[in-house]
Amino acid sequence: MRIGVLTSGGDCPGLNAVIRSIVHRGTDVHGDEIVGIEDGFLGLIEGRARTVSHDDVTGLLTLGGTVLGSARVRRDRIEQAVLECRALAADLGIDALIAIGGEGTLTAAGMFSDAGLPVVGVPKTIDNDIDATDVTFGFDTAVHVATEAIDRLKTTAESHQRVMVVELMGRHTGWITLTAGMAGGAHGILIPEKPFDIEAVARLVEERFRRGKKFAIIAVAEGARPMPGTLLFDHGGLDQYGHQTFGGIGNKLARELEGILGTEARPVILGHTQRGGCPTARDRVLATRFGWHAVEAVHKGAFGHFTALRGTEVELLPIADGVRELKTVPEYRWLESEAVL
Ligand code: F6P
Secondary structure (H helix, E strand, O other): OEEEEEEOOOOOOOHHHHHHHHHHHHHHHHOOEEEEEOOOHHHHHHOOEEEOOOHHHOOHHHOOOOOOOOOOOOHHHHHHHHHOHHHHHHHHOOOEEEEEEOHHHHHHHHHHHHOOOOEEEEEEOOOOOOOOOOOOEOHHHHHHHHHHHHHHHHHHHHHHOOEEEEEEOOOOOOHHHHHHHHHHOOOEEEOOOOOEOHHHHHHHHHHHHHOOOOOEEEEEEOOOOEOOOOOOOOOOOEOOOOOEOOOOHHHHHHHHHHHHHOOOEEEEEOHHHHOOOOOOHHHHHHHHHHHHHHHHHHHHOOOOEEEEEEOOEEEEEEHHHHHOOOOOOOHHHHOOOOOEO
16 A cells, blocks of 8 residues: 655654654555655645655654654645545545644544545644543653753752742643653642642742742643733733643743742743653654554554554544543642642
């Protein structure tokens, strides 16, 4: 078979490991030709693709980013492409497509599948917010990077008797912040699922200082927001894709805390460092397993499905199960940490 592969949406450590795994399984075992589509759905629309051979994927297991390139594509362009999807696939000469991406990509993959393009989805996101899969590759790497940053911030915060506000990724969900915050022993953890009260954050810092601990680390997800009526700073707006932005919550929180406490506070925005670089061993393995199962799904004709980790096993689930709603941090999980404010 000629199988098209694309990576779409924000990049994520482990994408290249999936591509490598698809090429190995597809070409070596099934005799497939793997066609790498450039820049996600944009390449599908514009007919930009190249054959990816076994030799082309040498060294990809450990390489961050995606060698195919990735792009976010506006919804109206996707809808137009869905109408033309059979012709687009025919132009590239592909019999099936494996689409690797986050919630937006999987939603689009479901639309293409419904319109008659044979698609299998592979979920990816550092945010870990895709429903029906226990975890996505990229998450472990992001948590690792964030935890190391918190570890490093502790020594400098303590030396200068400062509050460090570290802003972590997670527009809609707090998985990275909760997990890295717990792993790094952050004193305060603020996540989008639980609106926070800045007075409670200030009290926590004051209490620490009263007990002689002259520094504090506050981990805040970029999508965390204040409880209505409790805070002074504005809450951002919508970005070009219609996603809520919160206008640099880390900066604002540090500034406000400094004002309330009269103690030095510094913001640290980790941003895209959480998405870059080499995937952890756990992410490499999950990405490799997802690639293997995606090729098998194509050969079984399990189109309209995506690979999901359930417990220790990889299963194929209907794409709709993954995109119905975002997987947010449930209350019973944040209650397990006293640091969540
Ligand atoms: O969805 C993954 C993610 O890294 C989010 O955590 C973050 O809000 C967003 O992507 C950033 O996107 P961009 O790369 O477009 O700035």
